[in-house]
Amino acid sequence: MGELSRSTIFFSDQHLCYADILSPSQVRARIEVAVLNFLKALSSNSPSISDLSLISRNSSNSRVSRGLLTGDSWIFLSHSFCTRSLTKENSAKSFIRVWKVMEICYQVLVQEKRVTQRELYYKLLCDSPDYFTSQLQVNRTIQDLVALLRCSRYSLGIMASSRGAIAGRLLLQEPDKEVVDCSTCGSSGYAISGDLELLGKLTMGTDARYIIMVEKHAVFQRLAEDRVFNQIPCILITAKGFPDIATRFLLHRMCKMFPNLLVLGLVDWNPAGLAILCTFKFGSIGMGLEAYRYACNIKWLGLRKDDINQLIPKECLVPLKPRDLQIAKSLMSSEILQDSYKEEVAAMVQSGRRAEIEALYCHGYDYLVKFLATKIVQANYL
Amino acid sequence: MLYLATTSVSDSEIHNLNLNLKESNSVGTLTKLPSTAKNGAKFSGTEVSVSISKSLDDLLAEVTCFLQKVQFSCLSADSTNDFSNYKEISVNYSFPWHFMQMILLKVPKVVMELLVGGDDSLGSQIGSRILVIEGSSVYSPVESIKCLKLGLKDYVRKHQTRFSVGENLKVGTGVANSSGSSQGNSQVVEAVVIISEMSELVPSSCIREQDMKTEVLYFEDFVSCSIAQSSLDALTNINWKSYGLALRSIANHDGSVMLEWENLLPDFHIHIAIHCYHRQVKQWVAENSLPDRNLVRKAVKCALDDLKENNQGVLLSRRALKMCDYAPDLAKTLAQLILSSNDLNFQEECCSLLGVQSQEVNMDNVGNCIREKIISVIGLNDRNSQKNKEAPTFLFEDDCFQKEHFMEEEYHEGEEAYNFLDL
Numbered sequence: 001m002g003e004l005s006r007s008t009i010f011f012s013d014q015h016l017c018y019a020d021i022l023s024p025s026q027v028r029a030r031i032e033v034a035v036l037n038f039l040k041a042l043s044s045n046s047p048s049i050s051d052l053s054l055i056s057r058n059s060s061n062s063r064v065s066r067g068l069l070t071g072d073s074w075i076f077l078s079h080s081f082c083t084r085s086l087t088k089e090n091s092a093k094s095f096i097r098v099w100k101v102m103e104i105c106y107q108v109l110v111q112e113k114r115v116t117q118r119e120l121y122y123k124l125l126c127d128s129p130d131y132f133t134s135q136l137q138v139n140r141t142i143q144d145l146v147a148l149l150r151c152s153r154y155s156l157g158i159m160a161s162s163r164g165a166i167a168g169r170l171l172l173q174e175p176d177k178e179v180v181d182c183s184t185c186g187s188s189g190y191a192i193s194g195d196l197e198l199l200g201k202l203t204m205g206t207d208a209r210y211i212i213m214v215e216k217h218a219v220f221q222r223l224a225e226d227r228v229f230n231q232i233p234c235i236l237i238t239a240k241g242f243p244d245i246a247t248r249f250l251l252h253r254m255c256k257m258f259p260n261l262l263v264l265g266l267v268d269w270n271p272a273g274l275a276i277l278c279t280f281k282f283g284s285i286g287m288g289l290e291a292y293r294y295a296c297n298i299k300w301l302g303l304r305k306d307d308i309n310q311l312i313p314k315e316c317l318v319p320l321k322p323r324d325l326q327i328a329k330s331l332m333s334s335e336i337l338q339d340s341y342k343e344e345v346a347a348m349v350q351s352g353r354r355a356e357i358e359a360l361y362c363h364g365y366d367y368l369v370k371f372l373a374t375k376i377v378q379a380n381y382l
Numbered sequence: 383m384l385y386l387a388t389t390s391v392s393d394s395e396i397h398n399l400n401l402n403l404k405e406s407n408s409v410g411t412l413t414k415l416p417s418t419a420k421n422g423a424k425f426s427g428t429e430v431s432v433s434i435s436k437s438l439d440d441l442l443a444e445v446t447c448f449l450q451k452v453q454f455s456c457l458s459a460d461s462t463n464d465f466s467n468y469k470e471i472s473v474n475y476s477f478p479w480h481f482m483q484m485i486l487l488k489v490p491k492v493v494m495e496l497l498v499g500g501d502d503s504l505g506s507q508i509g510s511r512i513l514v515i516e517g518s519s520v521y522s523p524v525e526s527i528k529c530l531k532l533g534l535k536d537y538v539r540k541h542q543t544r545f546s547v548g549e550n551l552k553v554g555t556g557v558a559n560s561s562g563s564s565q566g567n568s569q570v571v572e573a574v575v576i577i578s579e580m581s582e583l584v585p586s587s588c589i590r591e592q593d594m595k596t597e598v599l600y601f602e603d604f605v606s607c608s609i610a611q612s613s614l615d616a617l618t619n620i621n622w623k624s625y626g627l628a629l630r631s632i633a634n635h636d637g638s639v640m641l642e643w644e645n646l647l648p649d650f651h652i653h654i655a656i657h658c659y660h661r662q663v664k665q666w667v668a669e670n671s672l673p674d675r676n677l678v679r680k681a682v683k684c685a686l687d688d689l690k691e692n693n694q695g696v697l698l699s700r701r702a703l704k705m706c707d708y709a710p711d712l713a714k715t716l717a718q719l720i721l722s723s724n725d726l727n728f729q730e731e732c733c734s735l736l737g738v739q740s741q742e743v744n745m746d747n748v749g750n751c752i753r754e755k756i757i758s759v760i761g762l763n764d765r766n767s768q769k770n771k772e773a774p775t776f777l778f779e780d781d782c783f784q785k786e787h788f789m790e791e792e793y794h795e796g797e798e799a800y801n802f803l804d805l
Contacts, residue, residue, distance in 0.1 A: 035732065043755065099712060
């Protein structure tokens with residue numbers, strides 16, 4: 001029963017837990033209800049200090065949704081909860097942290113502003129140094145708040161980081177602004193804003209046939225500088241590593257707007273590279289209440305084991321790190337990963353080696369473009 | 383040798399007894415002597431004579447020490463033999479030896495006469511004092527637990543240092559009794575716990591080592607005596623941690639019990655008195671049954687619980703104290719949130735729940751009010767935690783899935799197993 005319900009075509013909507021995308025006033029109302037409920041419990045005849053129950057963001061609460069017609073799959077979170085309680089010694093501090101972030105978000109919304117996670121981190125570090133010591137801790141607490149109030153991070157007034165970039169055969173227009181031709185943006189491309197509302201309002205036009213997601217910024221720059229999109233009709237997009245929500249959002253939007261475009265991923269040949277591809281493909285658990293919306297059907301172009309065997313000299317291969325092995329283990333045990341991907345991971349582990357995309361330059365600086373073109377023409381992607 | 387002559391109002395004769403203390407056992411040998419007729423007179427009283435070969439000063443020091451601890455009940459002149467009609471007397475004692483009073487019950491028709499005689503170079507001297515009875519009884523009828531409570535309060539007040547300011551004693555009492563045998567002779571254990579706190583102006587140099595210790599005053603059948611082993615065991619087995627106390631050691635020096643505490647605050651003192659007795663004494667020789675260990679434990683625990691219940695913030699368990707540490711931060715966060723709102727209805731509703739008047743709404747008032755409520759709830763639930771495990775309250779109760787799929791997880795910082803989709 002457990003296995004069946006975890007991977008389901010039907011009734012997944014009943015199991016789905018999601019964060020609403022709400023207006024500032026709606027989020028303020030939810031926060032006000034939270035405060036009032038807390039005070040009511042404190043002042044009642046049998047008074048108590050309410051616990052916070054949050055949707056669990058771990059693999060045991062994750063479910064796979066498989067599309068019936070499209071074969072698309074994505075990860076979503078279901079209705080299992082974890083508790084932050086003042087009464088339990090090991091969660092008392094995290095309990096207080098949620099309230100502190102709630103206070104700041106409420107004030108941000110009242111002032112009709114937006115802040116980044118980084119700005120939030122510094123504010124909390126100064127105001128409450130006993131409770132917040134790292135950016136990671138702040139980010140996790142924000143996710144706790146999302147899981148408590150069931151509203152998206154963006155709705156809380158927190159902007160995603162502006163990390164991603166886009167280049168190539170795409171015309172973009174922000175409301176009331178000039179049209180931007182992303183093929184003329186130079187090697188750094190057009191910076192993807194962290195403001196999801198803005199991204200949602202972009203008008204887009206393209207004559208490309210492919211979208212190529214590139215893992216690393218250096219490779220993106222090389223391809224943009226070589227104007228690969230003049231040879232292959234494509235749009236280049238990168239998150240410069242770990243896929244942030246804004247980049248995922250924009251990629252998803254482009255897929256929806258241009259359904260005939262094929263989305264291809266170019267990542268290093270190592271477990272971390274494949275994990276990045278999978279995050280674009282399936283979503284993530286950490287932001288599982290929101291990320292499921294932005295999954296897209298991206299295919300794995302390269303690097304893959306055949307490329308390694310045929311094209312990469314052995315000298316260019318370096319040993320896998322312990323972290324790679326951890327990620328590999330997690331990928332192998334995942335139920336959402338298709339078998340062909342798992343075979344690739346097994347090959348990585350067996351060889352004990354990894355390779356970067358840049359290793360292809362041993363054949364010449366323009367080899368990468370040829371590599372891409374060949375693979376696309378041969379439809380050599382998983 | 384100790385000679386006793388005692389009679390109650392309903393007795394027709396005076397009972398004379400002889401207690402030979404030279405015997406090796408602690409009880410001594412009690413011998414009944416021929417009674418003396420009362421010839422129809424109605425009175426009650428007890429006369430104790432002791433002859434000891436000691437210097438008068440030593441004797442007086444010992445007697446004074448003994449009497450400092452004695453709290454016993456006398457029969458009032460017109461009561462029956464059922465210990466239910468005490469009247470209480472409070473007593474002062476002080477040096478020098480020729481001016482001595484004793485702790486007694488306040489009974490209008492009862493007096494005590496102390497006769498002290500000794501030989502010295504000028505021949506035998508007899509000094510006599512009719513002791514002054516203070517005031518009249520205010521507590522009537524009074525159970526023996528209340529006597530014990532008032533007696534210990536008195537004792538604590540007398541022993542407070544010169545820095546103590548005013549009445550700041552916190553008292554808890556507890557009684558436990560056994561179901562009793564067929565003869566109706568049930569065992570009763572009473573316990574009184576007092577916490578006294580000195581004023582904040584005490585310099586730390588004035589704190590004595592004995593302030594970190596508690597001497598347990600122990601009584602059996604209305605007499606101060608050495609603690610029974612079963613009672614000592616009972617004290618060791620009490621879960622002091624649930625009252626925020628850490629017992630370092632428990633020492634028995636010649637029947638006098640000292641509890642030594644760890645990390646006690648300098649201005650914080652604990653005083654304990656335990657009294658074990660039998661509800662009905664049919665014979666002069668008390669039944670030779672030791673105080674039940676469970677009864678002693680139960681009585682002391684009741685006293686600690688009583689103290690905790692009636693005094694907010696006292697004897698909180700370590701867990702509750704840790705929670706209280708968070709209260710100011712949580713209160714400040716909530717207050718700041720409420721006051722940053724531009725929705726006046728929301729602010730009003732919050733303040734009405736807190737009982738803060740609209741004209742008094744400011745950060746300090748709201749914050750303090752929330753903090754006090756949180757601390758009071760922590761204290762309340764700390765007292766109740768052992769009695770019943772309540773289901774936790776959640777902030778949003780309306781999610782119908784919550785109760786069906788609730789999976790309690792322990793929160794581990796940074797311990798989660800890596801999942802590639804955890805990005």
